[in-house]
Amino acid sequence: MHWFAATLPGLEGLACAELGDLGLPGSPEPGGVAFRALPADLVAVAGRLRCCAHLWRRAGVGRLRTVTDAAQLVDGLPWHDVPAPVEAVRLAWSGRGAAPDRMRWMQAELLRQLGARSAVDARVGAATGARGELVVLARADGDRVELSIDAGGGLLARRGWRQEPGAAPLREDVAAALLRLVGWHGNGALWDPMTGSGTLAIEAACGAKATAQGPPVCAGDIDPDCVARAQRNAERAGVAHAIRWVTGDVAHQPIPTALPAFVVCNPPWGDRLGGVAAARRTFQRLGAVLARDCPGWRAGFALPHRSAADTLPLAEDALFVRVVAGGRPLWLVAGTVEAHRTGARRPHRRGAAAAGARDRD
Ligand SMILES: C[S@@+](CC[C@H](N)C(=O)[O-])C[C@H]1O[C@@H](n2cnc3c(N)ncnc32)[C@H](O)[C@@H]1O
Structure with a gap:
């Protein structure tokens, strides 16, 4: 059978690598990854497609010029595989x-x-259905239409535990992609x-639960309300016990002592939290702490624009992935922390390095 794991624009490559690791090699296409598998193969990896937004079964393709074409396309769908009853179709x-x-x-x-x-x-509407609704997706290119049936039970990126999202939450599939990018x-x-609301730490703890005994995951925030909220989200995800929680400024949080160690961070961008000047100071503070305490660590960041990474002490070979979420671009950046690389990495672009500057990269 043919499947399509839909992703946010920009996450196709990371989702393709994830599927490959799960034994489902596929090929990236704009907006997702096409792959072939038996339904049983997918049951085996249920809950582990963490970088994907939707799972579709590609169920039919043809020309759509007349009502008769529409009837043929719909009659050709594998209705015998669709569990009854369908209360509504979207x-x-x-x-x-x-x-x-x-x-x-x-x-x-x-x-x-x-x-x-x-x-x-x-x-006709969004690709996420309500309970009891069967979603059929028509992807049209001229009069060629490909029909797919929702096979993942709605938006995979919505895990269900983040009932308290906080002010500036990262999507769960974006968090999973950053963890993958950082290695x-x-x-x-x-x-x-x-x-914040705990997305990166909870996503990590959920993923680790599926794969290993559970290495230490530490999560902190300067705001005690955020820590409390993140803990409640983690309880709903069943991983609160697997995360060490701390309240405090980044410079004063206890850090893991065992190596290898990783740091992942979605600092405030300045648009929704605290303002641009405060965000710029936070970026500089974060950069100084990493250069001082974490040389040699792998580090990953979710940033509002590419040049925001200039203030972070990353080696030259850092990886950059541009993602579009909610119609807005953001950058996932991953690299190795270097002790000496503090301050702007590209002095000629220092003006654009401010955390709140508009992205034109
Ligand atoms: C963009 S939010 C993180 C959102 C998070 N990724 C989520 O999905 O909910 C940035 C967080 O950084 C925290 N923060 C800002 N300055 C900080 C500092 N100096 N030390 C520690 N945390 C800080 C804020 O309280 C806020 O919760």
Whole structure:
């Protein structure tokens, strides 16, 4: 069977590597990874597609020029595999060629096909359905339409534990991608000094639970309310006990002493938390702490723009991945901390290195 693991734009390569590690080699395409697998292979990796947003079963492809084409496309879908009852069907449409009449034909045919079994209502809209809703995704390119059926039970990136998101939460799939980019898979101690609602630390502890005994994960924040919130989120995820929690400034938090050690951080960007000047000072403080206490560690950051990494003490061969989340770009950056590399790495661009500067990279 053919599947498509949809990702945020920019995460295709990391998701492809994740699938490969799970024994499901695939090929990256814009917006996700195409791969072939038996349904049993997917059951075996359930819950471990952490960099992916959606899992689709590619179920049919054809031309859509007439009502008859729509009927053929819908009749050709593998309805025998769809567990009944379907309370409602949602038609999500993406790509070029979303003419209203085509969408209406498809809606009508889906209603006809499923109406015999249950009362259904077809809607055109987002790719995330409500409980009991079957989501059918039509990806159109001109009059060629590919139909996929939601096989992951909705948005995989929404794990369910983050019921208290805080002011500036990182998406869970983005957090998983940063952990992958930095090379952490339970292979060392991990420190998240600006944990907010706890996303990076909780994502790490959940991933480590699946793969190993559980190395030390430390999470801290200057704001005690954030630490309390993150702890409650971690309890919902079942990993609160696996994380060491601390309240305090990044410069005063106890850090892991065992090596190898990793630090991952989503510092305030200055737009939603504290303002640009405060964010710039926080970046400089963070950079100084890392250069002083963490040389040789692997470090990963979620940053508002590429040049924000200039203030961080990373070796020249740092990796940069541009991701678009919620229509807005952000940068995942990973590299090795160098003791001597404090301050701006590219002096000619010092002006753009301010944490709140607009990204034009
Ligand atoms: C962008 S938020 C982190 C969001 C987090 N990744 C999440 O998903 O919820 C940045 C966090 O850094 C914390 N922070 C700011 N300055 C700090 C400092 N000097 N030391 C430690 N934490 C700090 C803030 O309290 C805030 O919770």
